[in-house]
Amino acid sequence: MPELPEVETVRRSLLSLLPHKKISEVEIFTPTLLAAGDAAAFAALAGHEFTDFWRRGKYLLFGFDNAERLVVHLRMTGKLLYHPVAEKRHKHDHACFSFDDGSELVYNDTRKFGRFWLTDEAGLADVRGLSTLGLEPLDAEFSAAYLHAQLARHPKAKLKAVLLDQTVVAGLGNIYADEVLFRAGVHPERSAAGLTPAEEKRLTAAMREILTEAIASRGTTFRDYVDGNNQRGGYQEQLKVFQKQGEPCPDCGHIIERIRVAGRSSCFCPHCQQAK
DNA sequence: CCGTTCCTGGAT
DNA sequence: ATCCAGGAACGG
16 A cells, blocks of 8 residues: 555654654564564663654654664555554554653554564664665656666566566555556556657656655555554545546546556556557 | 465455 | 455565
8 A cells, every 4th residue: 555655654744743752662462563673672662762764665764762773664554653642452453652641653554464673774784675675766866767777677577567666666556656657658568678768758757746746645545544643645636547447538538447467457548558 | 577475354 | 255455575
């Protein structure tokens, strides 16, 4: 569920809530959540505060007023929820940070795919997937030339599959990959290495535009997603093709189709996005 | 490179 | 009962 705009929105929501709150207790209810660090190490965060809030791709990274780092990946259904007043434990709550003002930060994850890593700075290298991420699509270095070089690494793959590869671009998921392909006017099954320079330029621009717009709308709530304040996103109102199969294309009126590409559902307009 | 798998719940 | 889901590691 959460892709770059949703993870960024969670980051911003927690940045406005957690600083200067002293942790009084950390409970881990589901040990399989922990990919690095054990329950005792989490419990030892008592007395400390969250001080830093970063995002890299779909990973959230937190710093404390000690040398430790907490990395969180929400995967499909993970949520970090701040409660101003402690609540009774809900179904699928797997961890809870309690603060000395009576508030709490709860990790809830229906499907239990999400993971926590508690480590020092050096240990970040062992967070699976983190060090191999591609460039951030909203960073200045991200360019059509970079995208071209990345696509060239996968001459036999379909474009949609490569856009979902986190070592190529950090943070795109199924929703925004479909929306980006539509805005750029490129078919998801095109060969990744067969794009024209103009198409690569359009894809690069579409990523920047759509991700920026989606962050401004506080992400997409298609099903479960909410930020740290339990607030839904708004970008679902602006989706053009994702899950719009059977509806007319907003640009040309042709019917949006849905196919499977590399195992993922993919929605596109057969007129605006030619297969070639 | 693609299908499967990890999970649970909602839709059909 | 069966299929599907916004992610990503894994095995063949």
